[in-house]
Amino acid sequence: MAVRERVTPEAGKLVDMSWDPITRIVGNLGIYTKIDFDNREVVTCKSTSSLFRGYSVFMKGKDPRDAHFITSRICGICGDNHAVCSCYAQQMAYGVKPPPLGEWIVNLGEAAEYIFDHIIFQDNLVFVDFCEEMVRATNPSVWAKAEKADAPHAELHGYRTIGDIMRSYNPFTGETYKEALHMSRIGREMICLMEGRHVHPSTVYPGGVGTVATPTLFTDYLSRLLRCLDFIKKAVAMNDDVFDFFYEAMPGYEEVGRRRILLGCWGAFNNPDHVDYDYLNMEHWGNEMFVTPGVVVDGELVTQNLVDINLGIRILLGSSYYEDWANEETFVAQDPLGNPVDKRHPWNQTTLPKPQKRDLDGGNYSWVMSPRWYDQRTGDYLALDTGGGALARLWATALANKVDTPYVKATGQSVQISLPKTPNTPEQTLEWRIPQWSNAIERDRARIYFVAYSAAMALYFLDRAFTELRNGVTKVFEDFDVPDEAIGCGFHEAVRGVLSHHLVIRDGKIANYHPYPPTPWNGSPTDSYGTPGPYEDAVMGQPIFEEAGPDEFRGIDIMRAVRSFDPCLPCGVHMYLGKGKTLKTVHSPMFGEHG
């Protein structure tokens, strides 16, 4: 665990190091650290955001049926996750259950989103930190080892040494880098087939979809999926080789980005055989999701009940630029099961922005609030992270031991993924085992396994969709009326982790709406109880393995730690080294070398 003592820079050996912005889509994440170069350790870390969005403010008074179209715009990369989550919340409020075929189409669209987004992030952004050019510059001795180290899975991916794999990750020129861009395009085509458009779906609505279900639609999807599978099988083997090499080449590297195992997963891929979007049955249908929801604390599955998960959510302040809403209106005093709903729950939140100067020294320093999960057993407000999404999903699903399909099986300690023979590769069974640590490497490793998971689940969803079609079923939408008064909540997984939308309808209009995407959980500042957010916690106390001194320092280990959480696409990093010296490291595959 990180030491959380406040250390003043007078000690002499501490150097302020800041990265602001570590961009998401709209660059708004800053990491401010103090580094002890003598002891090669990060001493303090603050995660800040300088951007106010205000969705919860301007959603009020809107027609609830617009919610998914508007909230989709929260993100420019996983907007469809928001649209789908909003539809889940609306479906609960309207009391409507989409036809099964509509649900399979949504699941297929979301599976393609996980495939596309995880691939572009992993291979085009994360691996810039693990590529030849970066490792050669930051850790020359590691690069020398990599060039000589045989790749254990060379027969699967065709690269003889670890150095060869790293060379293929080089931005703009590396083979894997370029192939991944192509794969992410195919993934986006798959989403467009099912959801009409990417990033903001045009055919996803509460009550179902507007996609016309035809055999051609699903075969078009399948042919693209099979092309992706060839890449995925190779990519998993390459990822395992590189990450295992890092553990081996730099003993102690498991401490980079390591924090206590505090993971949240809100579940994904509803099962139309069970889901009815009724809050009263939420525990049952939540458990039947094809990614099981769950809260994992110190390796133990504390709950997999969506009702418990919902009621445990608390939005704390402490270091954020907002007024408290303790004296504001309580919208939902009890949930439909009669359980009391806390004042700090998203259903009862009122957003009261209070712009002010950033104060990193004991004051407020971020527009992000501090979402926490109240653990009834201990009375702790846990700063859950999502492990970049994939780690929490796999971990909760493995422990819950519920998912059992022909392609994906949870075992209690692992998740087995069976991929069929595809044009260039034989059939393959992968197994993701629960790792020893929640750290940067394991977050990154889980990501590529979850791509395989999604691809395998997509094969199952296609089987089920084809069965519906062969029975002549084409219905994809169910009619509904909007009630005057209702509440709803949607639980889903955005690509980089937990996603919830909480909705209150009065007079047929939105009275309160609060989306909670993964990055507020991961990037939250220190809360009113003094608990640091996950980025802060993971970086504080982590060792520095970079071989360069303060003058040439790139902060690669810190970047690997923060990026492992997938803080939406970090496409540009501007680095400030104090005393007016600014280094700019640009990782921007979309906008060219000088983006």
Place this chain on the structure above:
Amino acid sequence: MKVGKPDVKPDAPSHVKGIKAGNSKGNYERQSGHNPDGTSTAARSTGVNPKAHDPIDPSMPNLSPG
């Protein structure tokens, strides 16, 4: 350039109560070619004279377009 006074505030909700909504209950049944059991027929292909799209020979299967 002179423009008129706007009739609607920018934050007005997109739906006005009382106006027919496409999502309302009962609309599925009113659409041609959509059967109550979730299957559909050739009549689904258009709202203009949809019956004309049914097969010319009753012994032929009445398939949904696509």
